[in-house]
Amino acid sequence: xxxxxxxxxxxxxxxxxxxxxxxxxxxxxxxxxxxxxxxxxxxxxxxxxxxxxxxxxxxxxxxxxxxxxxxxxxxxxxxxxxxxxxxxxxxxxxxxxxxxxxxxxxxxxxxxxxxxxxxxxxxxxxxxxxxxxxxxxxxxxxxxxxxxxxxxxxxxxxxxxxxxxxxxxxxxxxxxxxxxxxxxxxxxxxxxxxxxxxxxxxxxxxxxxxxxxxxxxxxxxxxxxxxxxxxxxxxxxxxxxxxxxxxxxxxxxxxxxxxxxxxxxxxxxxxxxxxxxxxxxxxxxxxxxxxxxxxxxxxxxxxxxxxxxxxxxxxxxxxxxxxxxxxxxxxxxxx
Amino acid sequence: xxxxxxxxxxxxxxxxxxxxxxxxxxxxxxxxxxxxxxxxxxxxxxxxxxxxxxxxxxxxxxxxxxxxxxxxxxxxxxxxxxxxxxxxxxxxxxxxxxxxxxxxxxxxxxxxxxxxxxxxxxxxxxxxxxxxxxxxxxxxxxxxxxxxxxxxxxxxxxxxxxxxxxxxxxxxxxxxxxxxxxxxxxxxxxxxxxxxxxxxxxxxxxxxxxxxxxxxxxxxxxxxxxxxxxxxxxxxxxxxxxxxxxxxxxxxxxxxxxxxxxxxxxxx
Numbered sequence: 048x049x050x051x052x053x054x055x056x057x058x059x060x061x062x063x064x065x066x067x068x069x070x071x072x073x074x075x076x077x078x079x080x081x082x083x084x085x086x087x088x089x090x091x092x093x094x095x096x097x098x099x100x101x102x103x104x105x106x107x108x109x110x111x112x113x114x115x116x117x118x119x120x121x122x123x124x125x126x127x128x129x130x131x132x133x134x135x136x137x138x139x140x141x142x143x144x145x146x147x148x149x150x151x152x153x154x155x156x157x158x159x160x161x162x163x164x165x166x167x168x169x170x171x172x173x174x175x176x177x178x179x180x181x182x183x184x185x186x187x188x189x190x191x192x193x194x195x196x197x198x199x200x201x202x203x204x205x206x207x208x209x210x211x212x213x214x215x216x217x218x219x220x221x222x223x224x225x226x227x228x229x230x231x232x233x234x235x236x237x238x239x240x241x242x243x244x245x246x247x248x249x250x251x252x253x254x255x256x257x258x259x260x261x262x263x264x265x266x267x268x269x270x271x272x273x274x275x276x277x278x279x280x281x282x283x284x285x286x287x288x289x290x291x292x293x294x295x296x297x298x299x300x301x302x303x304x305x306x307x308x309x310x311x312x313x314x315x316x317x318x319x320x321x322x323x324x325x326x327x328x329x330x331x332x333x334x335x336x337x338x339x340x341x342x343x344x345x346x347x348x349x350x351x352x353x354x355x356x357x358x359x360x361x362x363x364x365x366x367x368x369x370x371x372x373x374x375x376x377x378x379x380x381x382x
Numbered sequence: 383x384x385x386x387x388x389x390x391x392x393x394x395x396x397x398x399x400x401x402x403x404x405x406x407x408x409x410x411x412x413x414x415x416x417x418x419x420x421x422x423x424x425x426x427x428x429x430x431x432x433x434x435x436x437x438x439x440x441x442x443x444x445x446x447x448x449x450x451x452x453x454x455x456x457x458x459x460x461x462x463x464x465x466x467x468x469x470x471x472x473x474x475x476x477x478x479x480x481x482x483x484x485x486x487x488x489x490x491x492x493x494x495x496x497x498x499x500x501x502x503x504x505x506x507x508x509x510x511x512x513x514x515x516x517x518x519x520x521x522x523x524x525x526x527x528x529x530x531x532x533x534x535x536x537x538x539x540x541x542x543x544x545x546x547x548x549x550x551x552x553x554x555x556x557x558x559x560x561x562x563x564x565x566x567x568x569x570x571x572x573x574x575x576x577x578x579x580x581x582x583x584x585x586x587x588x589x590x591x592x593x594x595x596x597x598x599x600x601x602x603x604x605x606x607x608x609x610x611x612x613x614x615x616x617x618x619x620x621x622x623x624x625x626x627x628x629x630x631x632x633x634x635x636x637x638x639x640x641x642x643x644x645x646x647x648x649x650x
Contacts, residue, residue, distance in 0.1 A: 118476050120643060138383055141482035153477040155398070157405035162398050169394035170483050172387050198405075 048222065048254045049092040049115065054124035056085040056110050056278075084110040086278035087124070094221075095252040097245075099259070099269030099286070103366050107278040108258040109148075112224045115256070116146040128222055142171055145220040149227035152211055154199045160210035161195040164217055171218035178217065185213040188243055205236040212240065216247065223247070225257045229264055241267045262358035274362075276369045286358075293365050294356040297335050299328045301342055302350035315341055329356070383483045391483065392491065399495030414503055417455055423577055424448030437582060446519035447579060449511035450607040454600060455576070456500040458538035462489040463563045466550025471558065475645065486547060486638060493543055519608055527609060530616050534603040537623040542599050544630040547638060554641030569594075575601025595630060598623035 062080045063073045085107040092098055102108050113119040114126060117133035117140065126133055131140035154163045168178045186192050189209045194202060202210065212228065225244065229237040245268055248255050259265055265272060265286065272289060274282040282289055299316065303324055312318050315338050316330035330338045335353060342348055355361075383391070404410065427444040430436055439447065466489065469475040478485035511520035522528045549566060552559035571577055573596035580591055580601045591597050602619050605611055611619065 113476070116480060118479055118645065136479070138482040141480065144480075146476075146480055148476070151474055151477060153480075155402060158398065158401055162401060165394060166398045167481075169391040170383075170481050172390060 048094040048096070048129055049090075049256075050125070050127045051091070051111075051115070052089045052125045054085055054088050054111065054114060054126055055083070055122045056107070056114060056119060057122045058082045058084055083278045085114070085121075085275070088275060088278070088280040089124075090273055090280065090283055092254060092256070094254055095248070096271060097248055097255045097257070097269050099257050099265040099272040100275070101258070101265065101272055101362060102275040105277075106275045108275060109226055111275070112146060112226050112256065112258065116144055116224050117141070118146070142218060143220060144222045144224065145215040145218075146224040146226065147212060147215045147228050149208070149230035152199075152207065153214055154207065154211055156200050157198060159196045159198055160191070160202075160214065163199075163210075163214045164195070167214055167217040173218050177219075181217060181219060182213075185216060188246065189213055189239070205232045208232060208236070208240070212243065219251060220253065221251070222254045223256075225255065225259075227259055228257070229259060229261055237261060237264065244268060262362065266358055274365065276366055277373065281365065281369050289365070290355045290358070290361050293361045293368070295332055296329045296356065297332055298354045298356060299330055299335065299338055299342070300352045300354060301326045301328070301346065301348050304347040304349045307346055311346065383487075388483065388487065392487075395488065395491040396495050399491045400498065402492070403496040403499060410499065417452070417459070417503075420448040420451040420455065420576070423451075427578065437579075439579065442515045442519065446511055446515040446608050447604060449507050449514075450520065450604045451576060451600065453504040453508050453511075454535065454538065454603045454607065456504040457497070457535050458542050458599060458603065459500070460493045460539065460543040460546045462493060462543060462546035463550040463559065463566075465489060465492065466547070467553045467558055467560050467563075470550075470553045470645070479642065479645070486635075489547065489550075490543060493539075521607060523609060526613065527606065530620060531603065531606040533620060534598075534606045534623060537620065537627050538599045538603045540627045541595050541623070541630050544627070544634040545595065545599075547634040548630065551634065551637035551641040554638075554644055570596050570599065573597065574599050575604060592622070595626045598626050 058081070059079045060082050061073070062078050063069050088107075088111070100108050100111065110119060114121050115128055115133055117136040120134045128140065129143055131137055131143075133140065154160055155166070164182060167173075168175075173181070186195065189212065191206070191209050191213060194206050194210060195213075199207060199210070208228065208231075215223075223244075228244070229240050232240065241264060244255065244257075247253060248268075255268070257264065257268055270285060272282065272284070272286050273280065274289070282292075296317075298319065301312075303326065306323070307326070309318060309321055312321060312326050312328065316328035316334070319327040319329050321327075328338065328342075339351065339353075342351065424444055424447075427436070427439070427448070428441045431439060431441045431444055435443075466475070469478070475485065478488055481488075508521060514520075517523070522531045545566060546563070549559050549563050552562060573580070573591050573594055575597055580588060580597055583591060598619075602623055605619075606616055
């Protein structure tokens with residue numbers, strides 16, 4: 048469905064130090080630097096897949112999504128989405144895709160969302176019957192029946208985001224690019240959005256690429272993740288395998304009926320946190336069973352769970368590894 | 383988007399744009415106030431012509447001319463350049479580019495949709511003009527004159543809108559083209575017949591102005607509304623006006639297409 052080979056997107060950016068003198072100088076002479084937003088990445092995505100696109104700020108995630116949706120022209124490389132070359136922005140292509148950006152909106156600010164839905168129906172040439180069915184379904188699933196008649200400017204962020212998603216799906220896109228769709232939403236609204244996105248993917252077999260800084264989004268939606276950092280691809284595979292690679296240790300979470308001294312916990316594994324009634328131990332995978340036995344026999348355990356390290360930690364460790372590798376490479380070049 | 387799809391989409395686009403244009407009642411009132419400059423000019427020129435006519439213009443002629451200017455301004459105004467600049471700077475142009483229809487149709491629809499409200503504002507002024515100076519100096523007298531006037535209004539709007547698109551598209555190359563639009567507006571005020579009839583300008587300057595687009599945005603529709611030209615002269619001027627429509631259209635679409643290729647959503 049999506050194939051990306053050797054994609055590069057380099058920008059020329061005007062660079063100017065602060066101050067009046069620099070401002071005046073820039074009127075006559077400008078210095079430009081080339082920014083490598085994406086620097087030669089390749090991947091393929093099958094129809095119906097849900098893929099998390101991860102990376103720190105400035106990694107090139109949004110740039111890649113914009114190239115895939117035809118908003119940006121690649122500097123180099125080959126990109127195809129369902130057989131189309133996105134940069135050509137053919138009508139058939141634009142009718143198949145949608146890019147939802149959590150920080151940009153397509154809803155008409157001064158009018159109720161229902162007007163944007165109607166406008167999209169006309170622009171995407173959606174047959175009336177299909178439009179009614181889709182709208183009923185979206186209104187029901189997202190619980191926006193009371194909202195679509197209110198002016199957009201009077202809706203809360205969460206309400207607006209639900210309507211934004213509905214507007215994006217009126218034409219039932221087969222490929223959905225979601226750039227931070229849950230940004231700024233509260234926990235329950237995030238969960239609603241996740242459930243809805245997953246249902247849409249399963250019902251219509253839509254291919255989905257998601258970027259999000261909320262790792263819960265990624266964990267709930269994306270069996271596969273692609274990680275890019277400084278424009279380079281640093282991982283492409285299952286989320287589970289990524290966690291295993293970066294943080295193979297498990298977390299044993301113990302709930303205790305009484306206060307236990309840290310000295311009794313430390314022999315069981317690396318003590319990550321120890322608060323009233325709860326202790327979290329980090330142990331090697333092959334030591335999990337032994338740790339559990341020792342904890343159950345020697346401590347007042349009321350409940351116990353075994354978990355992976357939080358995704359946030361896994362990701363920051365991965366980004367730190369990448370940074371260290373880049374520094375090492377730079378040093379070896381200088382030497 | 384193909385022509386049939388476009389024709390199907392346009393009525394909804396216009397209806398939604400109209401709903402947007404009337405969303406703010408207070409803003410509409412302010413907008414009407416902002417277009418009253420011809421009425422100020424009218425009072426000034428009437429004072430100048432109090433003792434003797436200025437060229438071919440007596441007091442009544444100035445009333446007819448500037449009330450016609452007010453009405454034509456309502457019918458030919460466009461503001462796409464400001465919108466394009468804003469959307470390029472904010473990166474929201476991306477949302478328009480994702481749709482399977484050229485954003486230029488969206489901008490045109492936004493501008494045209496305000497037309498009914500502008501007619502509502504212009505109509506009483508035209509009726510007032512008829513009452514004050516007589517129908518022969520206020521509105522076309524024959525069917526052919528009406529036809530040429532309508533054509534001139536369409537041409538005037540098209541040049542204004544396309545110039546807005548061309549200048550707005552420059553923001554895709556230059557980060558912002560708002561200052562250029564301001565320069566364009568200054569030239570428009572000086573050269574279009576908005577502040578004074580272009581026949582007041584010296585002969586040499588008038589020849590230059592006849593070859594520039596500004597007169598065809600405003601002066602020509604006003605002159606045809608006030609029956610200032612015979613048929614051959616009117617046809618000659620209309621031919622020049624529509625040549626400008628075609629030229630400006632080619633320039634606007636060319637700049638837009640090249641600009642979109644360079645588009646890199648600012649702040650996005």
